[in-house]
Amino acid sequence: MSLSLRLLVISASANDVDWLRAHAEALTALNFSFEYATEISIPPNHAFNILILDSSVGLEAIHSILADSLLCTPQIPVILGVLESQLVEMEHLIRYGAQDFILKNVDTPPAIRRCVVNAIDRSAVLWESANAESQIRTLVESLSDGILIVDSSGVVLYGNPIIEELLGKRLDQLFGLQTPFQLSGSEFENLFWERPTGPPVTLSVHASPLRWDGVEAHLLTFRDVTSEQASYEMLKLAKKTAEKVGAMKSTFLAHMSHELRLPLASIIGFAQLIEEGETNPDFKEFAFLIEESGQRLLDTINSVLEAARLEQHTLLPIIERLDLGRIAPSVVKRLQPLVRQPHVVITSEGPSTLSVLGDRNFVERILTNLIGNATKFTSEGHIHVSWEKAGNEAVIKVRDTGIGIASSFISEAFEPFSQESSGSVRTHEGTGLGLAISKKLVETMNGHISVQSIKNEGATFTFTLPLAT
Numbered sequence: 001m002s003l004s005l006r007l008l009v010i011s012a013s014a015n016d017v018d019w020l021r022a023h024a025e026a027l028t029a030l031n032f033s034f035e036y037a038t039e040i041s042i043p044p045n046h047a048f049n050i051l052i053l054d055s056s057v058g059l060e061a062i063h064s065i066l067a068d069s070l071l072c073t074p075q076i077p078v079i080l081g082v083l084e085s086q087l088v089e090m091e092h093l094i095r096y097g098a099q100d101f102i103l104k105n106v107d108t109p110p111a112i113r114r115c116v117v118n119a120i121d122r123s124a125v126l127w128e129s130a131n132a133e134s135q136i137r138t139l140v141e142s143l144s145d146g147i148l149i150v151d152s153s154g155v156v157l158y159g160n161p162i163i164e165e166l167l168g169k170r171l172d173q174l175f176g177l178q179t180p181f182q183l184s185g186s187e188f189e190n191l192f193w194e195r196p197t198g199p200p201v202t203l204s205v206h207a208s209p210l211r212w213d214g215v216e217a218h219l220l221t222f223r224d225v226t227s228e229q230a231s232y233e234m235l236k237l238a239k240k241t242a243e244k245v246g247a248m249k250s251t252f253l254a255h256m257s258h259e260l261r262l263p264l265a266s267i268i269g270f271a272q273l274i275e276e277g278e279t280n281p282d283f284k285e286f287a288f289l290i291e292e293s294g295q296r297l298l299d300t301i302n303s304v305l306e307a308a309r310l311e312q313h314t315l316l317p318i319i320e321r322l323d324l325g326r327i328a329p330s331v332v333k334r335l336q337p338l339v340r341q342p343h344v345v346i347t348s349e350g351p352s353t354l355s356v357l358g359d360r361n362f363v364e365r366i367l368t369n370l371i372g373n374a375t376k377f378t379s380e381g382h383i384h385v386s387w388e389k390a391g392n393e394a395v396i397k398v399r400d401t402g403i404g405i406a407s408s409f410i411s412e413a414f415e416p417f418s419q420e421s422s423g424s425v426r427t428h429e430g431t432g433l434g435l436a437i438s439k440k441l442v443e444t445m446n447g448h449i450s451v452q453s454i455k456n457e458g459a460t461f462t463f464t465l466p467l468a469t
Contacts, residue, residue, distance in 0.1 A: 004031045004033075005031065005032050005049045005116065006047065006048045006049050007032060007033070007034050007035070007049070007050050007051075007116070008034075008036075008037065008042075008048040008050070008051050008052070009034055009035070009036050009037070009081075010036075010037050010039070010053050010057060010065065011036070011054035011057060012038065012057050013056070014036065016054050017036060017054055017081070019081070019104040019105065020104075023108075023112060027109050030113050035048065040061040041064070041065065041068060042072060049120065050078075050079065050116055050120060051073075051076055051077070051078045051079070052078075052079050052080075052102070053065060053066075053079070053081065053098075054104075055082040055086050055090065055104075059089075059090070062080065062090075063096060065078075066093065066098060067096075067097075070097050074127070075123060075127040077100075077119040077122065077123035078097060078098050078099055079099055079100050079102055079115060079119055080093060080098050080101050081101075082101055082102070083103070083105055084103050084106055087101060087103070099119035099122055100115050102115055141160050141161055143160060143162060144223075145162065145221050145222060146159070146160065146162045146166040146167070146221070146222035146223075147160045147162075147163060147221055147222070148163055148174070148179065148222070149210075149217055149219055149220070150218050150220060151212070151216070151218075152215070152217065152218075153178075154178050154179050155177065155179075156174045156176065156177060157175075157212055157217060159174055166193075166201065166203060166222050167193065168195030179220075181193065183205060183207065187206065187208070188206055188207075190203070190204055190205070190229065191222075201226045202224075203222045204222070204223045204225045205220055205221070205222055206220070206221040207219070207221075249308065260301050261298065264294050264297060267290065267294045268291050268295055271288075271291035274290075275287035303434065304433065306365075306437055307416060307433050307436065307440075310437065310440040310441070310444075315444075317359035317362050317444050317445055318359050319357055319358060319359060319445065320357070320358075320359070320360070321468045322355070322356050322357070322358050322363060323354065324350070324354040324355070324363070324387050324394055324396070325350060325351055325352045325387070326353075327360065327363055327367075328350060328367060328385060328396070329348050331364055332346060332348040332367075335368065335372065335375070338375045339375050339383070341375075341379050341380065343379070343380035344379070344380060344381060344383065345381075345383070346371070346382070346384075346385070347382060347383070347385070348384070348385040348386070349384070349385075350386050350388055351387070354387060354394055354467075355467065356466065356467055357445070357446075357466045357468050358445045358465050359441075362441045365437070365438075365441060366463060367396075367398070369434040369437060370398040370461045370463075371383065372434065373434055373435065373461075374402060374459075377403050378400045378401060378402030378458075379402070379403075381400070381401025381458070382400070383398070383400045384397075384399045385398050386399070389467065390464075392466065392467050393447075393464040393467060394465045394466075394467055395463075396463055396464070396465070397460055397462045398460070398461045399458065399460040400458050400459055400460075401458040402459065403456060404453045404454050404455045404458050404459050405451065405453040405455065406455050407453075410451060413451055414435045414436055414438075414439040414449070416436040438463070442463045442464075442465075445465060445466075446465075446466055447464040447465045449464075450462050450463075
């Protein structure tokens, strides 16, 4: 290894460093160059890699030069040239910044070279460590989070400046004293802290173990979460209020549906009796309109109540083995009278036996909603209901040739109270709950539902049910 090093040698007189000059030729061959000075201080504007102090300058002068060196050139190592007999007297100077000793009457050029190189290496390590420590301290003191280091008994060993603001206490009121709060010992917790000055705060505290100056300690990190805690409490209150309102809504709907169903049943029943016994065509039509309007209102009430129960998770399926090959044709047959348009045909197709797992009432309700929806929007053509096995699922489709759904509305088709035509331009009756209810019913039976449509060409609603094994 070839080093080009410049050494500054300070002695009381030129003759006092004859011991080094005796090695000059050998050291020069090792790429060492020398400058000599007899001033008892570091000469200004001198560029050198290492400083050698000869013991001839005396202890007091060495102390002074070491102090100047630490202030002016802390990264440059200092070596003391001493006689072997002076070593015990001067070994304490290591504590004041000296890196090593050269024994003037003993060491050879190779030993001197090793001493110089080792001193430079140690100095570089110490300098880098000090620089890294300074950078880390600057970083820690610039954090927006407060930091305390406490020993195992809770005595504060260190704190950064921001902790003063968070706790409302100066660092000199914390160091060496017990922490002014009690923690439960968990890794994360919130601490409500009433500061001596300023409003109280909620602090999030994170505790983690570490070793500090060779002893077991804990690092406590503090963050002001007062605003977050206030928002959290508001959300909790809002959630509690929403749950209370939801419960009230369910209770209200349950009571109101009961109160409305009874008189509606009477209205519909008496309207049917009047229609059957009336001979006057006008009155007969009026009775029919009363019956039809009452039935629509009853269907609306049932849909709203069903949607509310699904929303509150109080309408749960009774899963059993079902034969889709019998249920689907039965529903289609029952709904045939809904097709009042003379140019619409409703058909069905599928295996005569297809076992699925589901709730019978739910499956019939879904088919009723989808077929009823198709009859409402189809004025000519056909409505076709099909079912088939696909993997471990049964796939049920309701296809129509009606007005279809615009591509921009398909993503909203299963939303509650959502209809493509609404307001004053609304073209079809209904609450917009049928598809939303169907979707929830399908999902409670571990199936899924989707729709494909082309505007003015028709729509196909598809839902699945798990097969019974």
